[in-house]
Amino acid sequence: MRQIDNALEKIMPELLNLESFRFRISEISTMTGVSTRQLRYWEQKGYIHPMTRTDQQKARMYDFHTFVAVRIMKVFLDEGYRLPSAAEKMTSFLADINVFRDFVKQAFRGIEIVDGQPAVDMGSFDKAGKQILYGINDNGHIRYIVKDKKKDQQ
DNA sequence: GTTCTGACA
DNA sequence: TGTCAGCA
Numbered sequence: 001m002r003q004i005d006n007a008l009e010k011i012m013p014e015l016l017n018l019e020s021f022r023f024r025i026s027e028i029s030t031m032t033g034v035s036t037r038q039l040r041y042w043e044q045k046g047y048i049h050p051m052t053r054t055d056q057q058k059a060r061m062y063d064f065h066t067f068v069a070v071r072i073m074k075v076f077l078d079e080g081y082r083l084p085s086a087a088e089k090m091t092s093f094l095a096d097i098n099v100f101r102d103f104v105k106q107a108f109r110g111i112e113i114v115d116g117q118p119a120v121d122m123g124s125f126d127k128a129g130k131q132i133l134y135g136i137n138d139n140g141h142i143r144y145i146v147k148d149k150k151k152d153q154q
Numbered sequence: 155g156t157t158c159t160g161a162c163a
Numbered sequence: 164t165g166t167c168a169g170c171a
Contacts, residue, residue, distance in 0.1 A: 037166085
């Protein structure tokens with residue numbers, strides 16, 4: 001069991017590092033429901049950009065960010081927006097996602113068991129820094145708990 | 155087998 | 164935007 005924990009510890013950062021993901025055009029197409037023809041056209045229009053590659057290969061490579069962008073565009077297109085509008089909405093949507101991601105990245109301190117349930121440690125929020133705010137997902141019902149910081153945490 | 159560009163519908 | 168040709 002201990003060995004498994006060590007292995008997980010080793011690979012978790014890698015699994016969470018979405019930015020290292022690389023996709024070929026057919027993969028992006030399958031994952032998003034957008035045809036390869038469309039992907040090349042959107043690129044020509046400047047809505048998406050394949051990664052600039054250092055080697056001599058011609059085949060396009062996409063990063064995770066582009067996958068998200070394409071997927072979002074697809075959603076807006078399915079809602080009836082035209083390409084230029086969908087691209088515009090995708091851009092601002094991406095900006096909102098970044099705000100959210102930065103917030104979570106900053107606020108998330110880990111998972112702890114509180115009241116017998118896994119709780120998200122969101123750090124201290126009082127000026128003195130003596131209390132910690134926990135968030136618990138109770139079958140879809142979110143509730144918050146404030147606990148005094150343990151001695152060894154200070 | 156896959157991707158690329160260009161072209162036609 | 165789909166599809167096909169002719170390459171690499």
